[in-house]
Amino acid sequence: MHKQDVTIYDVAREAKVSMATVSRVVNGNNNVRKSTRDRVQSVIKRLHYQPNSVAQGLASKRTTTVGLIIPDMTNMFFAELAQGINDIATIYRYSIILSSVSNELMKEEDTVQSLLNKQVDGMIYMSDRLSPAVHEVFDRTSTPVVLASTLDADGDLPSVAIDYRKAMKQALDLLYQDGKRDLAFVISDYNATINVARRIPVFENFIKEHHLGVPRIYRDVLTYDQGEKVFAQLQQEHVDGVIVSSDLAAAGIINAAKAAGVKIPEDFEVIAAGSTKISELVRPKLTCVRSPLYDIGAVAMRMLTKLMGDEDLTHRKVKLPFNLVKQETTLNQ
Amino acid sequence: MHKQDVTIYDVAREAKVSMATVSRVVNGNNNVRKSTRDRVQSVIKRLHYQPNSVAQGLASKRTTTVGLIIPDMTNMFFAELAQGINDIATIYRYSIILSSVSNELMKEEDTVQSLLNKQVDGMIYMSDRLSPAVHEVFDRTSTPVVLASTLDADGDLPSVAIDYRKAMKQALDLLYQDGKRDLAFVISDYNATINVARRIPVFENFIKEHHLGVPRIYRDVLTYDQGEKVFAQLQQEHVDGVIVSSDLAAAGIINAAKAAGVKIPEDFEVIAAGSTKISELVRPKLTCVRSPLYDIGAVAMRMLTKLMGDEDLTHRKVKLPFNLVKQETTLNQ
DNA sequence: TTGAAAGCGCTAACAG
DNA sequence: CTGTTAGCGCTTTCAA
Numbered sequence: 001m002h003k004q005d006v007t008i009y010d011v012a013r014e015a016k017v018s019m020a021t022v023s024r025v026v027n028g029n030n031n032v033r034k035s036t037r038d039r040v041q042s043v044i045k046r047l048h049y050q051p052n053s054v055a056q057g058l059a060s061k062r063t064t065t066v067g068l069i070i071p072d073m074t075n076m077f078f079a080e081l082a083q084g085i086n087d088i089a090t091i092y093r094y095s096i097i098l099s100s101v102s103n104e105l106m107k108e109e110d111t112v113q114s115l116l117n118k119q120v121d122g123m124i125y126m127s128d129r130l131s132p133a134v135h136e137v138f139d140r141t142s143t144p145v146v147l148a149s150t151l152d153a154d155g156d157l158p159s160v161a162i163d164y165r166k167a168m169k170q171a172l173d174l175l176y177q178d179g180k181r182d183l184a185f186v187i188s189d190y191n192a193t194i195n196v197a198r199r200i201p202v203f204e205n206f207i208k209e210h211h212l213g214v215p216r217i218y219r220d221v222l223t224y225d226q227g228e229k230v231f232a233q234l235q236q237e238h239v240d241g242v243i244v245s246s247d248l249a250a251a252g253i254i255n256a257a258k259a260a261g262v263k264i265p266e267d268f269e270v271i272a273a274g275s276t277k278i279s280e281l282v283r284p285k286l287t288c289v290r291s292p293l294y295d296i297g298a299v300a301m302r303m304l305t306k307l308m309g310d311e312d313l314t315h316r317k318v319k320l321p322f323n324l325v326k327q328e329t330t331l332n333q
Numbered sequence: 334m335h336k337q338d339v340t341i342y343d344v345a346r347e348a349k350v351s352m353a354t355v356s357r358v359v360n361g362n363n364n365v366r367k368s369t370r371d372r373v374q375s376v377i378k379r380l381h382y383q384p385n386s387v388a389q390g391l392a393s394k395r396t397t398t399v400g401l402i403i404p405d406m407t408n409m410f411f412a413e414l415a416q417g418i419n420d421i422a423t424i425y426r427y428s429i430i431l432s433s434v435s436n437e438l439m440k441e442e443d444t445v446q447s448l449l450n451k452q453v454d455g456m457i458y459m460s461d462r463l464s465p466a467v468h469e470v471f472d473r474t475s476t477p478v479v480l481a482s483t484l485d486a487d488g489d490l491p492s493v494a495i496d497y498r499k500a501m502k503q504a505l506d507l508l509y510q511d512g513k514r515d516l517a518f519v520i521s522d523y524n525a526t527i528n529v530a531r532r533i534p535v536f537e538n539f540i541k542e543h544h545l546g547v548p549r550i551y552r553d554v555l556t557y558d559q560g561e562k563v564f565a566q567l568q569q570e571h572v573d574g575v576i577v578s579s580d581l582a583a584a585g586i587i588n589a590a591k592a593a594g595v596k597i598p599e600d601f602e603v604i605a606a607g608s609t610k611i612s613e614l615v616r617p618k619l620t621c622v623r624s625p626l627y628d629i630g631a632v633a634m635r636m637l638t639k640l641m642g643d644e645d646l647t648h649r650k651v652k653l654p655f656n657l658v659k660q661e662t663t664l665n666q
Numbered sequence: 667t668t669g670a671a672a673g674c675g676c677t678a679a680c681a682g
Numbered sequence: 683c684t685g686t687t688a689g690c691g692c693t694t695t696c697a698a
């Protein structure tokens with residue numbers, strides 16, 4: 001049994017034309033007489049001919065494939081981004097090679113290089129941290145890259161995101177207006193660009209301006225369990241308002257607070273700086289910054305298609321509007 | 334700027350060997366003298382040579398790529414499966430082409446065919462329903478396929494799953510032992526193989542054996558909102574024990590029940606027949622059937638690697654052990 | 667509107 | 683241990 005039984009050559013022979021003509025028909029090239037086209041198409045149907053994409057890729061140097069570098073696909077945040085990318089990719093008939101880099105089995109730069117070796121036409125990068133090694137690979141290649149929900153703080157890679165500074169500021173304002181003065185910021189990765197270059201400076205500045213003492217930052221809190229655990233520390237330090245980067249961790253904090261008999265939002269307010277379905281299904285419902293994740297993915301993919309078609313981008317750094325959704329973990333005036 | 338500047342030919346010339354020898358070095362073939370190997374490797378390094386996977390694929394007829402057909406990547410259930418697949422794939426150096434078939438943009442059989450055209454070495458299929466059209470494509474190809482967390486009820490495609498009959502039976506027993514007599518089964522897709530061929534027969538049989546009247550089955554309940562909505566019906570029909578196929582929908586039911594002042598588990602018990610992180614973060618915590626999702630994915634991928642290496646499978650239908658995790662939505666004796 | 671022919675970059679006999 | 687030589691299946695000039 002063969003992987004491929006019928007090739008373009010078989011079609012050409014049966015239809016009594018050259019391979020070139022079959023190729024034209026397959027690729028929708030108009031320079032074919034209608035009668036010829038019909039004849040070829042009927043042979044294609046009769047023989048169940050399917051073009052070999054690998055051969056097409058080698059000959060044309062286009063694979064109609066894009067690479068997706070994602071930190072962790074079990075994180076709904078990224079899954080929703082990926083869904084937006086996927087849908088647009090499908091419309092444009094691009095396939096997606098998925099690389100989840102959560103495991104330590106392969107270095108990120110090797111993953112990216114492997115994508116390049118597969119001759120992807122473009123890549124979308126959504127890891128929070130753009131290491132120098134990865135950046136170097138991006139710089140060396142002519143294959144277009146778009147960042148989704150991430151930033152390239154120093155460089156100028158095209159990106160789609162929200163205004164993290166503004167979102168952080170609004171969240172802090174809300175806590176402050178509600179009378180909270182002992183604020184904390186709970187994050188997963190301190191060195192993620194969006195944290196170190198955006199949210200943290202805003203947070204520290206806010207604390208300073210309002211004379212709220214020392215900025216309290218808790219790191220490495222990403223999972224539900226880590227959220228549950230960090231609550232004890234928050235309570236010990238008498239924190240009464242907290243911004244949490246992941247809503248999964250925020251769910252842990254909320255449940256731990258409820259278990260400890262703490263009243264939310266009266267005595268303790270929580271805002272998630274990033275959100276997924278989870279913010280809707282915990283009780284009390286989570287006040288959160290809602291990014292248009294699906295749209296971020298969709299826009300990023302659309303930008304990539306332009307880049308892959310050698311078009312220019314009108315905007316290289318796109319900021320999409322976000323929403324501060326006031327729910328039950330803040331006083332919600 | 335070119336996509337590929339240095340080819341195997343350049344390396345051969347610089348190292349003063351033939352392309353064949355370079356190819357041998359690249360592929361770790363042992364029939365190369367150490368000194369030659371070293372010389373070639375140093376040239377490879379100096380020139381930053383990277384093999385073109387597309388050309389390799391065309392020449393060798395192996396792409397070291399597998400296709401993943403997934404219904405909806407924003408469903409954590411599938412995301413966790415995919416993670417297991419991804420990790421094993423990474424170990425064996427396979428890339429993953431991801432096809433989310435949730436959108437209506439492309440028919441499933443076309444998606445599968447497109448994967449075949451890309452010359453994937455194998456496929457893992459995780460959609461709940463194996464349509465005749467898709468099955469036909471699978472039957473026609475010699476490319477190996479493994480089903481993960483799905484069944485091929487009539488056919489004999491290799492699969493990895495749990496014992497759905499047993500899981501359903503245990504869940505029903507638990508509700509019955511707790512004194513619940515007005516049972517219902519809430520599912521997303523009635524025609525999913527695991528439902529129509531496994532769970533539903535067990536449910537109907539149970540109802541009959543215990544003389545519990547007419548089996549109540551609620552369909553098309555998949556999302557959180559749909560779960561919230563279906564609760565009104567459950568209440569109206571005085572259901573006191575329900576098995577829900579998706580834990581996301583179960584979360585909706587629980588929250589709606591709480592909002593209606595219904596006491597869980599005293600007056601109303603809930604068991605999720607499939608579970609993810611969500612079962613842990615709702616309150617009360619959800620009693621659920623826990624499938625080893627990551628392992629199912631991992632085992633499926635391992636089976637696929639064997640098939641792709643032309644090895645035989647000792648077991649074509651693997652059943653992994655599951656757990657009925659008793660938490661707060663059942664009386665939990 | 668069509669065909670001939672030269673690759674795309676690599677692998678895999680085969681011969682030596 | 684190494685090189686020669688055909689391809690893999692398709693696209694793409696270039697001529698006709």
